[in-house]
Amino acid sequence: MPEEEGSPSGILVSGRYSLASVALTNLDPASRAAARGWSDLTIRNMFIIPTLAFLIVFNIFPLIYSLGYSFTNFAANRSEPWQFVGLQNYRELLSDDHIWSNFIITAKYVIVSVAGQMIVGFGLALLLNRSFPMKGLITTLLLLPMMMSAAVVGLFWQLLYSPSWGPINYAFGLGDFAWLSNPDSALYAVAITDIWMWSPFVMLLSLAGLSAVPQHLYEAAAIDRAGRWYTFTRITLPLVSPILLIALIFRTMEAFKTFDIAYTMTTQPTAELLAIRLYKQAFQQWDTGKSCALAYIVLIMVLAITNLYVKYLNRVKER
Amino acid sequence: MAAVRTTGEVALNRIAVVAVLIATLIFLAPIYWIASTAFKPKELAVTVPPTVLFQPEVTPFIRLFTKRVQMQKPVDPQVYEAAPWWEKRVYDGGERVLKVGNDVQLSQYPNRFMNSLIVAVISTVLAVGMGTFTAYGFSRFKMAGEADLLFFILSTRMLPPVVVAIPMFLMYRIVGLNDSHIGLIILYVAFNLSFSVWLMKGFMDEIPKEYEEAALVDGYTRMQAFFKIVLPEAATGIAATAVFCFITAWNEYAFALIMTNRRAQTAPPFIPSQIGSGLPDWTTIAAGTFLFLLPVAIFTFLLRNHLLRGMSFGAIRK
Numbered sequence: 001m002p003e004e005e006g007s008p009s010g011i012l013v014s015g016r017y018s019l020a021s022v023a024l025t026n027l028d029p030a031s032r033a034a035a036r037g038w039s040d041l042t043i044r045n046m047f048i049i050p051t052l053a054f055l056i057v058f059n060i061f062p063l064i065y066s067l068g069y070s071f072t073n074f075a076a077n078r079s080e081p082w083q084f085v086g087l088q089n090y091r092e093l094l095s096d097d098h099i100w101s102n103f104i105i106t107a108k109y110v111i112v113s114v115a116g117q118m119i120v121g122f123g124l125a126l127l128l129n130r131s132f133p134m135k136g137l138i139t140t141l142l143l144l145p146m147m148m149s150a151a152v153v154g155l156f157w158q159l160l161y162s163p164s165w166g167p168i169n170y171a172f173g174l175g176d177f178a179w180l181s182n183p184d185s186a187l188y189a190v191a192i193t194d195i196w197m198w199s200p201f202v203m204l205l206s207l208a209g210l211s212a213v214p215q216h217l218y219e220a221a222a223i224d225r226a227g228r229w230y231t232f233t234r235i236t237l238p239l240v241s242p243i244l245l246i247a248l249i250f251r252t253m254e255a256f257k258t259f260d261i262a263y264t265m266t267t268q269p270t271a272e273l274l275a276i277r278l279y280k281q282a283f284q285q286w287d288t289g290k291s292c293a294l295a296y297i298v299l300i301m302v303l304a305i306t307n308l309y310v311k312y313l314n315r316v317k318e319r
Numbered sequence: 320m321a322a323v324r325t326t327g328e329v330a331l332n333r334i335a336v337v338a339v340l341i342a343t344l345i346f347l348a349p350i351y352w353i354a355s356t357a358f359k360p361k362e363l364a365v366t367v368p369p370t371v372l373f374q375p376e377v378t379p380f381i382r383l384f385t386k387r388v389q390m391q392k393p394v395d396p397q398v399y400e401a402a403p404w405w406e407k408r409v410y411d412g413g414e415r416v417l418k419v420g421n422d423v424q425l426s427q428y429p430n431r432f433m434n435s436l437i438v439a440v441i442s443t444v445l446a447v448g449m450g451t452f453t454a455y456g457f458s459r460f461k462m463a464g465e466a467d468l469l470f471f472i473l474s475t476r477m478l479p480p481v482v483v484a485i486p487m488f489l490m491y492r493i494v495g496l497n498d499s500h501i502g503l504i505i506l507y508v509a510f511n512l513s514f515s516v517w518l519m520k521g522f523m524d525e526i527p528k529e530y531e532e533a534a535l536v537d538g539y540t541r542m543q544a545f546f547k548i549v550l551p552e553a554a555t556g557i558a559a560t561a562v563f564c565f566i567t568a569w570n571e572y573a574f575a576l577i578m579t580n581r582r583a584q585t586a587p588p589f590i591p592s593q594i595g596s597g598l599p600d601w602t603t604i605a606a607g608t609f610l611f612l613l614p615v616a617i618f619t620f621l622l623r624n625h626l627l628r629g630m631s632f633g634a635i636r637k
Contacts, residue, residue: 038540038541038542040460040541041460043456043460043541043542043545044456044459044460044462046452047452047453047455047456048452048453048456048457048462048468050449050452050453051449051450051452051453051472051512051516052453052468052471052472054449054508054509054512055471055472055475055509055512055513058487058505058506058508058509059475059478059483059509060475062483062486062487062490063478063482063483063486065486065489065490066482066485066486066489069486069489076488076489076492124339124342126335127335127336127338127339127342128339130332130335130336132332132336132339136623138339138340138343139623140619140620140623141343141346141347142342142343142346143619143623143626144346144347144350144616144619145346145349145350146630147566147570147615147616147618147619148570148612148615149569149570149571149572149587149611149612149615150570150572151570151572151576151587151588151590151591152570152587152590152591152608152611152612154591155590155591155594155604155608156349156352156353156604156605156608157349158594159352159353159356159601159604159605160349160352162365164367165365165366165367165369166369167348167352167369170367170368170369196346196349200346201630204626204627204630205627205630205631205635207627208627208635243635246631246635250631253477257479257480259479259480259481259572259573260572260573260587264572264591275479275481275573278479278481278482279481279573279577282481282484282485282488283488283577288485288489291485292485292486295479295481295482295485296482298479298482299478299479299482302477302478302479302482303474303477306473306474306477309477310470310473310474313631313632314466316635
């Protein structure tokens with residue numbers, strides 16, 4: 001069949017039947033015939049159901065599977081039979097000081113790194129929100145950190161943080177300060193790296209928010225001789241805040257889950273985030289049943305933040 | 320900018336641009352450092368003060384790709400003369416390249432790099448393919464509980480990887496998919512699919528329904544309209560989604576760390592594991608990191624106009 005029959009003029013000439021065979025020449029005659037008769041409902045189901053099925057099998061089913069294990073004392077590296085222990089795993093976890101300290105470390109990390117990202121990112125966006133030569137190139141360059149692999153970023157920041165010969169200590173005159181092996185600074189060192197990596201994300205979202213503020217509002221403010229601070233707090237901030245909130249929730253969610261960057265950077269117990277604790281419990285101590293229970297506690301917290309995120313996402317979308 | 324520009328405003332603008340340039344330099348400094356370390360002679364990698372200017376060389380990349388051993392005594396001058404240029408560089412460092420017969424033994428790096436490429440490419444094709452169909456379904460047809468389904472799809476992406484990895488590890492152990500490409504590909508498709516559906520739905524929503532309706536009136540079936548009208552219109556969106564999925568799969572660490580250890584191990588868990596104990600050879604590690612980050616850097620430039628929607632699940636457009 002000649003290709004040009006697919007064009008609109010070809011349709012008029014050749015009519016329905018021959019066209020059906022153009023698009024579907026690769027299929028066998030049986031499905032070709034079926035294709036002509038597919039209803040929108042069939043097509044909708046065909047398009048949507050495989051994806052839903054795939055996600056259920058590989059995301060939801062595993063979670064049900066692990067919910068079951070969370071009530072047992074199963075250990076994946078031993079072959080002895082496991083027993084049903086009821087809520088014991090959850091009770092033990094919630095009364096374990098070690099876990100609570102992981103929660104506190106994670107909370108500290110989330111607050112420091114997300115606050116840092118919001119301040120640096122929004123600050124950068126305010127600076128970038130004007131026209132100047134090579135703006136596009138500079139914005140793109142600023143986005144590079146967040147496109148990189150967090151594990152590899154964690155690795156090469158080890159080089160930057162090295163005591164004695166590391167460029168960071170040299171630049172700031174910190175001498176032998178061991179960022180990553182000092183229990184007091186390890187967590188903050190990871191947070192600084194995370195701020196470096198993810199501020200561009202906040203910047204990107206803020207820029208979109210800033211560019212959506214109608215110019216005539218600023219013009220009206222200028223006519224009224226409104227001060228710079230007044231214009232910023234009464235026009236810019238209120239109009240950008242919905243997108244800032246999206247960035248805040250999204251980053252909080254991601255920071256809460258942080259694993260790779262912290263795991264490759266430091267082994268300090270003071271920087272042991274919840275996800276790292278979970279990994280160690282599951283794949284180093286092989287305390288599988290208990291780690292499934294911990295996974296569920298983490299999961300519920302993440303879902304709560306996700307819910308918030310989607311709610312605000314839809315709100316911004318509707319605007 | 321305001322209608323009236325005062326001298327104060329012009330000055331403020333200049334200050335802001337200078338501040339942007341300084342901030343950009345600070346943000347790029349770590350990337351410059353890793354890239355420059357990849358081209359440094361070994362002895363200049365860990366100096367006090369840090370070396371900024373030096374004669375670049377490719378020796379770290381030669382070391383990255385070859386298996387080497389430390390030599391006990393200096394190399395025989397005749398052997399040295401007969402060696403190709405890259406082998407001489409290795410001899411210069413007091414090491415020799417391991418060989419089987421005349422074949423140079425490669426290090427594990429190229430293999431890990433290939434694993435990353437295989438897993439990322441195949442999982443991207445599958446995730447974007449399925450995502451495109453599903454996004455079209457959601458975009459064009461009414462469905463009861465559509466918002467809930469979309470939330471469900473999105474929420475699968477939000478799960479912490481380690482939480483999903485524990486049961487998947489146990490299930491893979493039963494069916495023998497641990498440390499296999501297929502196992503990792505399935506995980507990455509599941510991980511990227513939600514993302515691809517959300518992103519593609521945004522692109523699909525932007526294609527006017529009238530295009531297909533005109534085609535339907537002209538005698539196209541729904542499927543033909545999809546393949547001949549919608550897909551070409553969505554090509555840019557598909558490409559952008561594909562690059563995003565590729566970068567995510569390429570960068571992924573937690574699943575790869577847990578699910579693979581030798582055969583199917585990808586570069587992200589492999590590169591940090593090279594540090595080992597003792598004083599690491601940072602130039603070789605930097606060379607591996609540099610090569611690994613290069614594709615992502617190139618893609619970032621290709622994607623720059625789509626970055627915003629990609630990073631926000633397509634919800635916010637530029």
